[in-house]
Amino acid sequence: MTAALAAAWQGPGTLVLRAEEVLADVPRKADRTPEQRARVIAATDDARRARTAFLAEHGQDVYDALTGNRTRYLRLDELLDAAAVLLDGLVPTREQMAAEAGLAQADKEGREIDQAVFFSGVLRQERAGLHLMESLLRPTDRALALLPEFTGRGSVDLGRLHVERVGEAAHLTVTNPGALNAEDNDLIAAMDVGVDLVLLDDRVKVGVLRGGEMTHPRYRGRRVFSAGINLRHLDAGRISYTDFLLRRELGYLSKLQRGLLLADASGRPLTSRSPHWTAQTVQKPWIAAVDGFAIGGGMQLLFAFDRVIAASDAYFSLPAAQEGIIPGVANLRLPRIAGSRLARQVILSGRRIHATEPEARLICDTVADPAALDTAVAAAVEELAAPAVVANRRMLGLAEEPPSVLRAYLAEFALHQGLRLYAPDVLEKTARFTPAQPTPTAGDGGAAARSSAREGHGSSIMW
Structure with missing residues (x-):
């Protein structure tokens, strides 16, 4: 399965590599010219489009390869680490995420969007998505x-x-x-x-x-x-x-x-x-x-x-x-x-x-x-x-929100919430509440x- 996935990843992987080359060729985000910003957006959009299409076709096989055909439960960070090793560029590496960890939200490249593409792709696969949801129910x-x-x-x-x-x-x-x-x-x-x-x-x-x-x-x-x-x-x-x-x-x-x-x-x-x-x-x-x-x-x-x-x-x-x-x-x-x-x-x-x-x-x-x-x-x-409450709440939960319904919702939420984190309107609104602003701020x-x-x-x- 791994060899077949690697072969299928060659085309999308080329676009991901091209996006990384573009990022390496421009200055930090705040110092880019409009033309440079346009180049980065075009390259990263191509890479994300390729990742999305790849996971739509191969997402179940990718998840099975990462979890031993769903015989192992992996937490979110464990799944990302394994995916980064399985296929180069499918998700950001731990090192790439660490490089952004100390930056303000507006200064980040938005690599979390690439994580969102991955988790959305997994959750869209019924067997993989339900297994992932189950894995997060384990005790910490x-x-x-x-x-x-x-x-x-x-x-x-x-x-x-x-x-x-x-x-x-x-x-x-x-x-x-x-x-x-x-x-x-x-x-x-x-x-x-x-x-x-x-x-x-x-x-x-x-x-x-x-x-x-x-x-x-x-x-x-x-x-x-x-x-x-x-x-x-x-x-x-x-x-x-x-x-x-x-x-x-x-x-x-x-x-x-x-x-x-x-x-x-x-x-x-x-x-x-x-x-x-x-x-x-x-x-x-x-x-x-x-x-x-x-x-x-x-x-x-x-x-x-x-x-x-x-x-x-x-x-x-x-x-x-x-x-x-x-x-x-x-x-x-x-x-x-x-x-x-x-x-x-x-x-x-x-x-x-x-x-x-x-x-x-x-x-x-x-x-x-x-x-x-x-x-x-x-x-x-x-x-x-009362003793009968647990059994009845279990049945109410199944009737009100079957796991398959929640999975379908979370598949879309995983992607679109990641996109909203880096949307211009969100970045502009949250910037009002920086520590430099004298007015006390929400959440602090x-x-x-x-x-x-x-x-x-x-x-x-x-x-």
């Missing part, structure tokens, strides 16, 4: 290492996230106080580990996610759920396509809905806990407790939870379209949850929904006085800890611009 190595500590002490500090067992529940508290609990690479990694620990601890029946108290002056001492993606990190080139955008959707968000995989592709247990013969995954019900606001990625999270409890002064918004990106899997899930009309108002026009509005009942199950949120969460934990504790956007009921400047 860090969670397996921390599990004895968590089961013994009942708590663990993951930096951006604190996990604590309270009775039959495990409470995940987001602790990114200076940035209004905005999401960054570190938080995504911590959430992946935290969700694993909840699912691996047999004493835990229900998971609860809530935002911690803020240190930002405007919200000091108050809890907030999430301000979405950290725009300052994005502008600085510190939001990873694979470690943030793909890992978020294929990793812990998928584990919330589909559960944690307990066996490898050959049926060998992945943890000390052997999978039951009736299911290869362990699932548990999840509760989201929303204080303050759930913006962008924060609102996206709610669509994966079994119960959403919101404070009466909270609100929800998805301003991603105004800011230029795709709001994760919200475009798939929100129309099913709230209907097509409301979904378009929220996603395409940035409509904000306050917890006290009638439409909010399509987003959250319970609205409580802020002082009574703890009591509402405790009541929900008791209800969802900005108050002035954020306040005017929120109180004026306009588009938020967070995702």
Whole structure:
């Protein structure tokens, strides 16, 4: 198979090599003339078109070669490393990605787009795509290492996230106080580990996610759920396509809905806990407790939870379209949850929904006085800890979002989110929030611009 793939790659590989030669022949991105920029765009477009066509025809064979005919599970970075060795130029090398790691987003060549082409090509293949999705349901190595500590002490500090067992529940508290609990690479990694620990601890029946108290002056001492993606990190080139955008959707968000995989592709247990013969995954019900606001990625999270409890002064918004990106899997899930009309108002026009509005009942199950949120969460934990809940949520998940439907969506998301990361409008908008700007910024504790956007009921400047 490898020889046949190498032969088929010769034509596309020539175009990829030509693009690299063009890049080597021009100065850094900021110093290029219009003619040089045009040359680079033409060459990289040709290379990406060739990669796309190659993967459309050979994507399944490529994935099978990388995974031993789907007998091995590889994580995203492992798959990229193996693909770079299999066919020269199919994906950027580790060294090429490292060369861009310290650059601002606008100064990068956009090699993450080449990663997006690859993952989209894999996900478009039914067998390969479903296997890749399954591989990301495995427990993380860090969670397996921390599990004895968590089961013994009942708590663990993951930096951006604190996990604590309270009775039959495990409470995940987001602790990114200076940035209004905005999401960054570190938080995504911590959430992946935290969700694993909840699912691996047999004493835990229900998971609860809530935002911690803020240190930002405007919200000091108050809890907030999430301000979405950290725009300052994005502008600085510190939001990873694979470690943030793909890992978020294929990793812990998928584990919330589909559960944690307990066996490898050959049926060998992945943890000390052997999978039951009736299911290869362990699932548990999840509760989201929303204080303050759930913006962008924060609102996206709610669509994966079994119960959403919101404070009466909270609100929800998805301003991603105004800011230029795709709001994760919200475009798939929100129309099913709230209907097509409301979904378009929220996603395409940035409509904000306050917890006290009638439409909010399509987003959250319970609205409580802020002082009574703890009591509402405790009541929900008791209800969802019932033995039959897990079996029924498993069947609801299969009915609402079959894996094949999610795979087809993720195949398009993988490509187009990668493209949006480097779109001119996105780069221009995120540049407003660089550290040099005196106005405090979204995702890093900005108050002035954020306040005017929120109180004026306009588009938020967070995702």
